[in-house]
Ligand SMILES: CC(C)[C@H](C(=O)O)[C@@H](O)C(=O)O
């Protein structure tokens with residue numbers, strides 16, 4: 001029997017290149033994975049007009065996890081792949097924990113002058129199935145002076161409390177044991193109140209975990225001026241979208257950022273993917289950095305109950321980054337080979 | 346007759362200290378201003394329970410502009426002064442342009458290693474009267490497992506188009522003549538579509554102005570990695586709240602950031618204020634930096650049709666910052682004296 005059944009969506013642009021390296025590493029660190037490739041993304045959309053056929057959704061549901069490279073290219077109308085594929089999977093598979101760790105790795109440098117490697121080590125636990133991502137809203141009187149457009153943020157106690165619980169659980173397994181709630185309670189008073197009360201409830205059950213609250217504007221600022229202060233950050237879907245891109249920026253860019261869209265109960269497959277896009281400008285040249293894709297497999301391994309394998313993958317990436325000679329280009333496949341060799345040793 | 350009638354809300358904490366310097370500079374650069382003090386903020390709220398009596402609102406309406414120091418302190422429940430005073434004024438006085446310039450001044454250094462003084466010179470034109478700030482939403486089944494909370498973003502063609510027009514007008518008066526629209530059209534498809542179409546309409550009327558579009562998460566990232574690319578950024582109320590704090594952070598913190606809540610038609614008074622808060626921790630010590638308050642008076646002067654006076658104030662602040670000896674503390678009143686002397690010369 002397979003040790004795990006993985007659906008692989010290599011996707012567009014550099015997606016297939018980085019996923020190939022991720023699979024090299026994955027197969028080395030955990031032999032016996034059964035992987036099935038699914039052809040989804042911009043290329044398929046252009047060829048067939050399909051984004052995510054129901055039959056594929058059903059097949060994906062039969063897997064333990066999904067590994068995704070990157071989907072999209074500039075010729076696909078905005079929203080088509082986002083709503084039709086990425087968000088559809090998050091919602092259909094109840095991936096309510098959107099997990100985005102950020103570390104300033106040894107051997108790398110971010111844009112912040114005063115922050116040294118290892119000083120940033122935070123994880124954002126972003127809610128993945130509610131808020132402004134619910135798709136509620138509409139347009140009236142389109143293209144007239146009377147036009148009005150709405151977007152509604154939907155927040156349930158059920159949905160908010162479960163993601164906060166996940167954040168506290170993760171904080172309990174980390175060294176600093178601190179959770180920061182980020183919201184905008186002074187303006188979004190309805191949703192903010194729900195988030196704040198749910199947070200207080202869960203915090204009361206975890207007296208051993210330090211807590212703080214920040215408005216999203218302040219958090220965006222502190223991520224730039226004092227990122228060292230964060231350990232686990234829990235926040236809503238849209239705030240998390242923005243904050244995780246800042247967190248990626250201060251740790252050397254989305255080229256190194258991994259993410260997981262997770263259903264912690266494993267009732268549905270979780271999805272793991274680099275935060276970067278399909279980067280059509282460098283696709284096919286063999287120069288894309290596979291680090292984020294490989295780090296995504298570490299999240300996948302951890303989720304599937306292989307924390308040791310996850311740690312070895314993470315250590316391999318850390319070693320690779322630390323050993324880089326700045327200015328010397330590295331080829332995608334070579335990096336993958338070195339990472340695979342590292343986890344094998 | 347007075348050259349201008351200004352309402353002054355010094356407010357709490359360091360508010361009165363920095364406003365005193367701002368007025369010194371203002372009275373020097375434009376003699377003949379008639380100023381009336383209004384006691385609003387946390388102190389008044391604690392004393393009387395009142396936030397903004399209708400009678401005061403009516404009196405404020407009779408002024409050409411409002412100069413505000415800072416309101417609030419940690420003992421006021423969240424939302425009370427924000428909704429009851431700041432947002433109330435923005436909405437009542439139809440201050441639909443929330444203007445936030447960010448410059449990395451000579452003599453200062455921000456947190457970004459590779460960005461040199463003068464390389465950041467951008468202004469965010471944030472919508473001020475719509476979006477998620479409308480206050481639409483509610484809570485059902487509070488504190489039960491069935492609780493749901495909503496927040497609704499309301500966007501009108503009227504409100505969106507006018508702020509975009511303002512952004513293009515400002516870009517037309519700047520050197521680089523570039524406007525970046527920031528939204529999240531791939532997820533907030535209803536409001537995003539309205540913003541994108543209104544932007545396209547106005548852009549078509551300004552073929553001489555360069556335009557670009559970015560998703561808010563990408564913009565948050567690029568503000569950290571390539572802030573030089575921005576000239577005028579136009580965006581919705583909540584995105585603007587977040588982006589302007591990042592813009593402040595990368596230019597040395599909110600201590601230097603000025604803002605205006607502007608009704609361009611001058612149908613109502615506009616309000617000018619430093620972005621920083623009341624900073625209770627350093628209040629009363631005479632060490633607060635009045636730069637942001639003074640820069641806010643430059644925006645005020647510009648709005649009231651005194652661009653030369655505005656320029657002299659801005660130059661005075663630039664000279665003061667450039668002449669600082671890093672590490673040498675400067676007293677609030679001394680800075681104010683030097684700035685006043687500079688604009689007088
Ligand atoms: C592509 C888009 C729908 C998505 C999001 O907004 O969640 C992306 O920005 C992300 O962060 O995964």
Ligand SMILES: CC(C)[C@H](C(=O)O)[C@@H](O)C(=O)O
Nearest residue numbers: 186187217427428431432586
């Ligand atoms: C105090 C708060 C209501 C306000 C806002 O969210 O607009 C502040 O953050 C700002 O940016 O002026």
